Every structure is written in C-alpha cells, then in structure tokens.
Amino acid sequence: MTDSFALPTRFGPQQLGGCYAPETLMQPLLDLEAAFCAAWADPAFLIELKAELRHFVGRPTPLTPAPRLAAKVGLKALFLKREDLTHTGAHKINNALAQALLARRMGKTEIIAETGAGQHGVATAAACARLGLTCTVYMGVTDMARQAPNVARMRLFGTKVEPVAAGQGTLKEAVNEALRAWAGRCDRAHYILGSALGPHPFPTMVRTFQTVIGEEARAQVLEQSGGLPEIVLACAGGGSNGLGLLLPFLDDDLRRIAVEAGGHGKALGEHAARLDGGRMGVLHGCKTLLLQDEHGHTAETASISAGLDYPALGPELAALALDGRVEVRRASDDEALEGARLLCETEGILPALESSHALAALPALAREGAATVLLGLSGRGDKDLSTYQSRLGI
C-alpha cells in the first residue's frame, strides 16, 4: 500500500489545495492517487479512454465560429468550444467517464457522486450505466427542483438520486453528504467528484481528465484561423471547465479569463464570486478562496446557475488567479440571461446557464478593445428551459 502522495498536492506560492480529509479517507485517497498515476501511464487505459471519448462521448467536439454573435457584441471573431455537444450535454462527461473507467480498474463496484446542476450527476449516471457500475448521486433539494429534467435523466440511467435537504439544499450540502457516504463505503465505492475541488488527488485528477477540452480547442483554433485568439474565456464554478479549457493555453501570450457567478448582489450570500468575496480557508478537503463568515463558517451563496453556486473556487484555478495568470470576472444573473438570449438569437444555440456567464462577459471585453475570443461553451441549456422561460418571459 502507498503511504505518501507522489504528485504535488499544492498549487502556487500560497500553497493552495492539500489533502484536508478525515483519517478514514486518507488511505482511499492515497490508493486513488496511485491508481490514477498507474492508469495515466498505462497505454491500455489511455487507448480505452480515448476510444470511449470518441465513440460514446462524441469527441472531438467542434469549434464553431460564431460570426453573428461576434458582430452583435463588437468582436472581430468568436469561436465556441462546443462541450454542449458531448453526450449528456456538458463537459462533465469527460471526467465522469474517465473516473468510472479508473474505478472499474481499481475493482470498485459502486460509485458515489454529488451534483449541482445535475450535469455531473447525469454524466456519472450515464458512465455507470455503460460500465455496469451501481451509482448513487447526492443532490440538494433546491437543485433537484430547479434542474428537474436532470433528476429524471439520472433515474432513467438506473442511478439512485439521494435528496439532500440540509442547509440551502445546493451543491455544498451535496458534497458534504457524498463525502460522508464515501467514508461509509470507501472499501467498495469510488467517489467521482465532479469538479477540480476536494482533497488531493481530486483537483489534479479532474483537471487532467478535462484538459482534453483546451487541447482540442487550441489545435482547432490554430487550424481554423491560423493563429491564437487574444482571449480564452470560460465560466468557473469549482473550475473543472475553466481549467480544462484554460490550462493548455497557459504558456501562450494571451488573456485567460474565468467568469464567476455574480448572483444578484455584492453582499455575502448574494453571489458566488470567490476571488473578490472569498478569503483563504478550508472546505471539502482543500485550502482555497472560500466564501465564509468571520467565524470560519461557510457562507451562503446565490446564483441563478446551480453549477456555479458553490462557495469555493478550485485551488489550482484560485492559485492561477492570485498569480495573475488567469483573470477572474463576475457576471450577474441578469447579465447571464442576456448572454444566453444573445447566443440563442444570433447563432441558434441554447447554452446552459453556467456557460451563459462566460457569454455575458463578451460585450465588455469587446468594449475594452478585444477582437478575437475563444469561449468554452461548457453545456447545453435544455435543463434550464424553465428558468429561461420564467426569467426571459417567453
């Protein structure tokens, strides 16, 4: 058995990340890291993963030029990386499928997962159905109500959806309950964490499985336009989509921007903007920028988007932001809705509310003089139809 981590567990000069886990989970986390490193070095695993990503997930996803939206907001060129076109409709499947393959390789028979918007839950449910693994997804009751179609999809895939009624009934509480469940079943279950969050090795593992987004996008934009854009832009909840798109552009001379949920106000509890509003703290196994009160209790958050409604920014993304290598902005609920409306009207694409936060940043970036942008369209908006209907009055 492994008794120490092989990979770096910390990010940046602030040493974010780490492994702040209860002792019961330490050996499972050590074993998981060892299994991940072995799999990532095993050509057989990589071949299997690549085949599944191609034939099941539908990779590579297209890079779609969006000339009408570009003209509308005042950009010269805009490219959309279409994670909304993956099977199950969001980037989450890249990580869920890879971790499910890893779990099977480790001899685990059960999967535990948390979900906010339900996209990670649906992706995990689909991967488990495909690989014949038993799956339980923990989901806050508030999120179950606002993302009802995804609850139904998970159940169709044979997954048990466990409602979590504690607190605000959103992603944070779902993670609490998933961690508790894993501590009880870690001898036979693997926990598929959905974002670049949690104790080591999850942040590193999840972003490694998600960088396929940026790797494809970088090659595609070079091929289609002959060069790199001025800006690469993604929304950021925990940071799996943000890191997945932005990391492969880290050494390029361009602006990398992540957009957080600005919610409906600037006060604590009215948003999920961790860079401005957060302080260094520990939640769910990692040290990072955290929305918290003066007592070190996790603050409430608010966002129209369930997938961005989380009090902590993933540690690696937070470290990159503090280091100035990724700019972090915020978009309000209303701005996100407007971003979604614009994309629908100009390009005929319905974005997820999460992705709409990235779209919301476009007009301001154009006003600041940006000409070319590559935007990560993390997911499709079918799950958000009822919110769009009621908030956009259609």
Add this chain to the structure above:
Amino acid sequence: MNPLLPFLMAGDPSLEALPQLLADAKALGLEAVELGLPHSDPIADGPVLQAAAHRAIARGATPVRVLEALAGITDSPDLILFTYLNPLLQIGASRLKDLLAPTPVKALLVVDLPFGEEAVFEAELRAAGYPMVPLLAPTTTLERARQILSERPDAGASAPFAQRFAYIVARLGVTGVGSGTDLAPVWERVLDLQALTARPLAVGFGLADAASLAVVRSMGATPVVGSALVQALANGRGLVEVLSRGLG
C-alpha cells in the same frame, strides 16, 4: 484506565448550560470530555451531531464565544476540543493560544487535519500545550498508524489522558449511534496498537449501549460516547442520569 470519554456539543442545549454540564461531568469522576465546536459543514458527523451543531450555531455558539464561555472554568474535566480546521485557521494560532489559555482545554481533535497538512500551525499549538489527538481509522494501515503516532507523539506518562490518548475510529462512516457495530475488528486493532504504543486508547463512532461500552473497556480501551449522549441531552435528560444509568 479511564472508563468513559463523553462528547458534548458546545452550545447545545445552550452555552449557558455548559458550565453546569462540565461540573456534573467532573462530579461523576470523568477525567476528560470531548467538546464539539459547532461547524457549518461537519463532513465527518452523522445526523445527530450535524443537527446539534446547527442548533448551536443558530443559538450563537460561534467558535470565539464558545472559547470565551470556557474562560475561567476550573470545575471541569480536561477538555479535548473536537472540531474542523477552518474555524481554527480563521482565528489563527496566536489568538487561538490566547483564547485557550484560560480554559480547561488540554488538546485538540481536528477531524479534517491529517498530520503534515498544517505543520507550522500544529507545531505552534503543540508547543503551547495543545497537541492534536491522533486519529486511527479502520482504513489506516498499521504502517500509517505508526507514522501518525510518531508525528503526533506521546506527551509522556506524566501528561494527562487528554494529551496522550489515540482515538480509534470503530467503523467506516461518520459519527452516530451504531446498530450492532462489529467490535471484533476493533479488538484486533486495539491489540495491534497496544503492541505498538503505551499510550491510552479510546474507541468511538457507533457505540451507544452499555454492552458495547463494556466490550471496549474489556479491551483495555476507553469508550467514547457522543451521538447517543447528545441526543439524550437534547431530549431533556440530565448528564448525570444518562451517564450513570442510561449508558452504564
């Protein structure tokens, strides 16, 4: 051998009731008590202690107020502050030491702080007389147990139980009232550890009835009773009544 290590949640039923509870515990001859510092996201706790923590927070039992309420109390067993890391990190080691100085707290049990993750913070508190209690789970290999016990060393035979003991987690999962927790593997674990260390051992998670407490004692270890006690107190029963009769 210390026959019982009870757990109380600070602020539940109330912070005002805490001095009397501690005095009662002392009168019962208890050497040490684990005192829970309520946290918003107690990821290692089951429903009973989650609910107790949220009740306590709702009644204003913030970390600093709890520590201030403990200041000056002497009629109390030694306290082991059972908590999660973030509230302590936000207070900071230096202020935390000042807050702890006038209290009966003798050690810290930080559920989500494995050794080495906050080495400077931990060393500063240990030097001030607040060592971290080593936790050993069913998943902890004997090799790792050896490492944990050396990273969080014995304070020495003259130190009180609170500063010496290692906490053995009896089962996978979270805190809570057990239903038939299988104690056979725990027995084996206790024997292994007794061969490894002269430190006192406590066993907790899932013990509720007098019989399982007796089994733990017969291993030469101290049973921890948490959720069952917290639930009984929340139901209006008295500490003396519960500990002297209800839990044997």
